[in-house]
Structures are given as structure tokens and as C-alpha cells.
Amino acid sequence: MRRDFASQLAMKGVDLKTVRELMEHADMKMTMRYAHLAPSFKLQAVELLAKK
Numbered sequence: 001m002r003r004d005f006a007s008q009l010a011m012k013g014v015d016l017k018t019v020r021e022l023m024e025h026a027d028m029k030m031t032m033r034y035a036h037l038a039p040s041f042k043l044q045a046v047e048l049l050a051k052k
Contacts, residue, residue, distance in 0.1 A: 006034035011041045 002023065009019050020031040 003034050003036065006031065007036050007038070010035040011037060 006019050006023060009022070010016065016028065016031055016035060019035055020028055023031060023034065025031045
């Protein structure tokens, strides 16, 4: 559930510093372990480069 919590927040645009604080992690490395992005979310991020 923690992994889903962090990932959903990140994919909804919550910055990782806030996610780290909500999860009470001491450092960002631990937050990065939990906050995985879905492949479709990564694709949407790359597609932003094509838009003007």
C-alpha cells in the first residue's frame, strides 16, 4: 500500500519532497524506491515535448 500511495501521489503531480514528508522518510532515496511511475505516465511526460 505504501508503494501505491507514493506512486499515485507522484503521478497526480505531488512533488517528491511532499511525498517524502507524508511518508516520513528520512531521505529522498527511500521515497524514490516507493514512487514508481506507470509506463503510461512516463509516455505522457515524453509526449509533452511534442506539444507546443
